Amino acid sequence: LARGLDPYLEQCSTPESPALAALAARTRAEQWTDRSLVSGSGPLEQEMLSGHVEGQTLKFLVHMTRARRVLDIGMFTGYSALAMAEALPDDGEVVACEVDPYVADVARQCFSESPAGARIRVEVGPALTTVLRLEGPFDLVFIDADKTGYLDYFHYLIGSGLLAQHGVIAVDNTLLQGEPYTDHGARSTNGQAIADFNRAVANDSRVEQVLLPLRDGVTLIRRK
Ligand code: SAM
Numbered sequence: 001l002a003r004g005l006d007p008y009l010e011q012c013s014t015p016e017s018p019a020l021a022a023l024a025a026r027t028r029a030e031q032w033t034d035r036s037l038v039s040g041s042g043p044l045e046q047e048m049l050s051g052h053v054e055g056q057t058l059k060f061l062v063h064m065t066r067a068r069r070v071l072d073i074g075m076f077t078g079y080s081a082l083a084m085a086e087a088l089p090d091d092g093e094v095v096a097c098e099v100d101p102y103v104a105d106v107a108r109q110c111f112s113e114s115p116a117g118a119r120i121r122v123e124v125g126p127a128l129t130t131v132l133r134l135e136g137p138f139d140l141v142f143i144d145a146d147k148t149g150y151l152d153y154f155h156y157l158i159g160s161g162l163l164a165q166h167g168v169i170a171v172d173n174t175l176l177q178g179e180p181y182t183d184h185g186a187r188s189t190n191g192q193a194i195a196d197f198n199r200a201v202a203n204d205s206r207v208e209q210v211l212l213p214l215r216d217g218v219t220l221i222r223r224k
Contacts, residue, residue, distance in 0.1 A: 074145025078107030175217025
């Protein structure tokens, strides 16, 4: 029996679907060292994938908010997009933004092997450019792309009609391996960006938020 917190969290959470397990296996099987991802200086590329427990949390959020339209900012090979798509009703839609055409192709292949994949529309390009031309409203938004872009995504979503009135934003990596609350003198660019993001959200009187210590930190945000 596997020991440790992560296997235990997985055991106690609803199992991932065969399609999500296959997507995760496909992602692990890629020779990521043979090519550099656009965002590639972070943790191991395979660790970029949100995975079973975080994916199940996103599915839960889709069900709980009764979302019909979801925006995935930072798709990678599509785990979060497919997880959320699986929880949507048949007429629901995920718009998934990814800047790297190679990973977007891997995602598309995985989506084509799953019925829920038909609910996902892939938009390749810088997410901020994509988001500026999208029509809302979106009931749920998952932000998991470039950390230095988080504040722009947040301000645009809250300030525009893109986020539904009662919509929810989930933001990944808001603990960034502890950097926002430790190493004040030696933060990486991403660590500083997340520290700035967390402070801006905490000081924004328009929103209610909670930072959950799930994996690398997930902040949930909604308009007051
Ligand atoms: N949500 C994904 C999942 O569940 O597997 C993981 C996303 S991964 C942590 C971050 C992704 O954001 C990478 O695939 C990267 O190429 C993409 N990315 C980085 N900067 C971006 C940008 N400006 N616009 C769109 N995608 C971007």
